[in-house]
Amino acid sequence: xxxxxxxxxQRMSFINxxxxxxxxxxxxxxxxxxxIDGTVTVTDKYxxxxxxxxxxxxxxxxxxxxxxxxxxxxxQIGCINLDEFRILFGSxxxxxxxxxxxxxxxxHIINLVSSFVPNSFPNDFEYLSLVLYDDMQFRxxxxxxxxxxxxxxxxxxxxxxxxxxxxxxxxxxxxxxAYLIKEHEYSYERAYNEVNNARNVAINLNFRAQLMALAxxxxxxxLFTNACFA
Numbered sequence: 001x002x003x004x005x006x007x008x009x010q011r012m013s014f015i016n017x018x019x020x021x022x023x024x025x026x027x028x029x030x031x032x033x034x035x036i037d038g039t040v041t042v043t044d045k046y047x048x049x050x051x052x053x054x055x056x057x058x059x060x061x062x063x064x065x066x067x068x069x070x071x072x073x074x075x076q077i078g079c080i081n082l083d084e085f086r087i088l089f090g091s092x093x094x095x096x097x098x099x100x101x102x103x104x105x106x107x108h109i110i111n112l113v114s115s116f117v118p119n120s121f122p123n124d125f126e127y128l129s130l131v132l133y134d135d136m137q138f139r140x141x142x143x144x145x146x147x148x149x150x151x152x153x154x155x156x157x158x159x160x161x162x163x164x165x166x167x168x169x170x171x172x173x174x175x176x177x178a179y180l181i182k183e184h185e186y187s188y189e190r191a192y193n194e195v196n197n198a199r200n201v202a203i204n205l206n207f208r209a210q211l212m213a214l215a216x217x218x219x220x221x222x223l224f225t226n227a228c229f230a
Contacts, residue, residue, distance in 0.1 A: 074168065075100055078199030080176060082184065085155045089176050090199065091168035092117045098124065107159035110147055112171045117164075132171045136206045144178040144214070151179055173201040174211060181215045188215040 030050065033041040042050045073093035077100075080087045086105075094100050095109060098121055107126070111119055114129035128150040130143055147163070154161045165171035173195045180191035188211055195201060203211070 073097070076168075076199060077104060077162070078168075078173070078176075078195065078201075080180070080194065080198055084158070086160050087151065087163065087176055087179065088160065089163040089168060089172040089195075092164055092166050094162065094168075095164045096120045101125065101162065104162070105160045106162045107157070108150070108154045108161040110150060110161060110163040110172075110175065112143070112163065112165040112175065117166065132165065134165070134170050134204060134207075136204070138206065140174065140178065140207060140210050144175065144182070147175045148179055148182060151183075168199065169202040170204055170207060173199070174203055174207045177203075177211050178214060181211065181218055185218065186215070187219070188212045191215070 028044070031043045033043060035041060039052055041052050044050060074091040075094055075097060077088050077090045077094055080089075088104060088106060092113065095111065095117065101109075101121070101124075108128075109119070109125045110128045110130070111117060112130050112132045115131045119125075119127045119129060128146065130146060132138060132140070132143055151161055163172045163175050176195050177186075177188070177191040180186040180194065181188065186194070191211075192201075192203070
């Protein structure tokens, strides 16, 4: 007996609306960048400086912006344990700490932000260098396939791979989620929960929609394959 499953209209609407998002439809806006000396730099959405201005109180009150920079390195590593294979993921801080990498048995590294975070130890580890942008336009497909091919090689060599982006909250965990979906037939929810339990993540809406769509495609593929050979 073949059972057919369908995804809710609400989920399909969400995925389609995100994938069809066009940033050209957004209204132009200006960004106030508060500098450490208390001055304010006004930029457009591309980061182009339009003007600088002084403020009445030169002492910056950063609390009003809801963000205070943390100078301490983020060395927390998320770990996904699979069949005789481990995938680790985290921030660029870990990628620059040789002791941390070696103490976790890492042999291979996937650098997803190689345009501005260099490979720190090319003589100690084998790298895959990619460039992913954490925005509403970047398409993950090619990066996913490159990462999965690399992870397959690491698994064959019985190695341990560390995947990192900048903060380790969006791009790196997205690649881990994609691997679990494609290689282990996880649903998006199961993959997300397992990754988020290993290390708190913040997947942007664009990546989330693409990963959910990926999970749907592989769900239907596995369903069709199982039905044919049942």
